[in-house]
Amino acid sequence: MASGFCEDCSRLLEEFNFHLRKVCREFERKIKTIFRELCECTCFSDSPESSYLRRKRRRTRLSLNEESLQTLSRLSASEDIELQKTAAMFYLQLSHHLKSPLPDALLEPVMNLLLSSDLDVQKTISLSLVNLLVKNNELDAGVQMPSDSLTEW
Numbered sequence: 001m002a003s004g005f006c007e008d009c010s011r012l013l014e015e016f017n018f019h020l021r022k023v024c025r026e027f028e029r030k031i032k033t034i035f036r037e038l039c040e041c042t043c044f045s046d047s048p049e050s051s052y053l054r055r056k057r058r059r060t061r062l063s064l065n066e067e068s069l070q071t072l073s074r075l076s077a078s079e080d081i082e083l084q085k086t087a088a089m090f091y092l093q094l095s096h097h098l099k100s101p102l103p104d105a106l107l108e109p110v111m112n113l114l115l116s117s118d119l120d121v122q123k124t125i126s127l128s129l130v131n132l133l134v135k136n137n138e139l140d141a142g143v144q145m146p147s148d149s150l151t152e153w
Helices: 008-040 048-059 067-076 081-097 104-114 119-132
Strands: none
Touching: 067 081, 067 104, 067 119, 081 104, 081 119, 104 119
């Protein structure tokens, strides 16, 4: 695989990628543990506000079909920051209403948004992922960076 880097730089980048993945996996585990413990705390017990929100969520249904998934993929892969913001906001909305585990197809555009050059897009998609972790809607395998992600930087 010709990367345009010398052997030493390629080795260092691979080592960096390995350590970054390790840190991300550990960070994900710690976040899950913290939020699970928070959810078990009596501070988060049933209150009138949480009952209202639960009833409101039951009435709200999001339909995800093949066309909407394709549109989301196009928005997240776009170089237009406003389109990326739209995709990130969709994920944020989805993270509030999704009742089942996140489908595999919905995770593919996430990396594009996490690697966006716009900080607001990164913050919004990160908040969406945290919401999904809190609600335990994450995939069993977790979100992992693709192996070619360093070449995109």
